[in-house]
Amino acid sequence: MKKLIPFLLLLVLILSACGNQTTEDEGSSKKEDSSAKMVTYQSENGPVKVPKHPQRVVVLSEFAGNVLNLGVNLVGVDQWAKSNPLFKDELKGVEKVSADNLEKIIELNPDLIIGLSKTKNIDQLKKIAPTVTFTYGKLGYLEKHREIGKLLNKEEKANQWIKDFKKRAQAAGKKIRSKIGEDATVSVIEGSGKQLYVFGDNWGRGTEIMYQEMKLNMPQKVKDMTSDKGYHAISPEVLPKYAGDYIIFSKKPDADPSFQKTDVYKNIPAVKNDHVFEIDARKYLNDPITLEYQLDVIKKAFLDK
Known part of the structure; x- marks a missing residue:
């Protein structure tokens, strides 16, 4: 029994050390994950810190279909997207919002807001969540989708769709x-x-x-x-x-x-x-x-x- 007690104490110390190391590793991992959550997106108005993997996106413009195509979760869209029959099924449960109703947007707790340069209340929106705007017509229609892909960390997926779409459209045109x-x-x-x-x-x-x-x-x-x-x-x-x-x-x-x-x-x-x-x-x-x-x-x- 006397020989068993020192062995048990040693075992407890080893397990305790392993547990501490695991906790430290988990803490280190959490810190790394936390630091990787935000990235810098080069918008037309300068660099903006945005989520690397946005989970709750609000779109106050024409980009709802781009976000849906890239498989990123939407929590709020404008009335135009809501009234588009093509989006009816995909936008079930997604709230209709506008830049005039900031309280509604705050309730949705977005981690990213996308709008046009002419969207109202941009300064107030930036206080709610990282906000990126685009000027209508500044980018070509396919380049616009590529930029949305960059913003959402889905550039490769965007490029694949663009390449395939151009090929099919050009073949049909011929x-x-x-x-x-x-x-x-x-x-x-x-x-x-x-x-x-x-x-x-x-x-x-x-x-x-x-x-x-x-x-x-x-x-x-x-x-x-x-x-x-x-x-x-x-x-x-x-x-x-x-x-x-x-x-x-x-x-x-x-x-x-x-x-x-x-x-x-x-x-x-x-x-x-x-x-x-x-x-x-x-x-x-x-x-x-x-x-x-x-x-x-x-x-x-x-x-x-």
């Missing part, structure tokens, strides 16, 4: 040009009643896909009038001057269709030739989820008829 002719023109319009809009090559509604990737031709009149702002407002009466051989009509479900019953509209060659294809105007953005929808609609419109 088939479309072969079918409709290399010189055929395509215009994109939206609106109803007394006000219509035509769009350039970087204004959603499938414009990036058709003009940038597929290399379809924009009518010269549209090109001239959208070169500054990216879009141009017109009256239904002058639509024939802007209409291409084919028309993509971005149309809201509740839009006033009266101008489509006028002789001016009916006599447009694209209308007479049944070359008008409708796209849901609520799905107008250029995030990956919406782009996939638009690509599908464009392919079916030009190749499945």
Whole structure:
């Protein structure tokens, strides 16, 4: 028994030392994990400390589809994302928020906020969580997704999607040009009643896909009038001057269709030739989820008829 007691004491000391070492190792590991949680993102306004792996993101702009595509958790989005039918299932349980209701955003306890440079109350938002903003149109539509990927530590995933999407869109464009002719023109319009809009090559509604990737031709009149702002407002009466051989009509479900019953509209060659294809105007953005929808609609419109 006397020999057993010193052995037991030695065993206790060894176990105690091991336990202390484990605790120290765990503490060291926690410190390392803690220091690795924040990284510096080089935003257009300078460096911003952001979570390396954000878990509770609030989007106050057009980037909800980008974040969803990259598999990062959203806790709050603006009304435009909430009303997009393409996001309906993915945004179940995600709160609708706005920069005008800071209290609601605080309640969501975000660890990252993403917005546009024109988003309201940016200084106050920065006090709630790291906030990164982008200037609309400053980046190309695919470069924008790459930047969101960098911000969310998902750049490789973003690059993979970009490469695959460009390949598919360009292949479809080659088939479309072969079918409709290399010189055929395509215009994109939206609106109803007394006000219509035509769009350039970087204004959603499938414009990036058709003009940038597929290399379809924009009518010269549209090109001239959208070169500054990216879009141009017109009256239904002058639509024939802007209409291409084919028309993509971005149309809201509740839009006033009266101008489509006028002789001016009916006599447009694209209308007479049944070359008008409708796209849901609520799905107008250029995030990956919406782009996939638009690509599908464009392919079916030009190749499945």
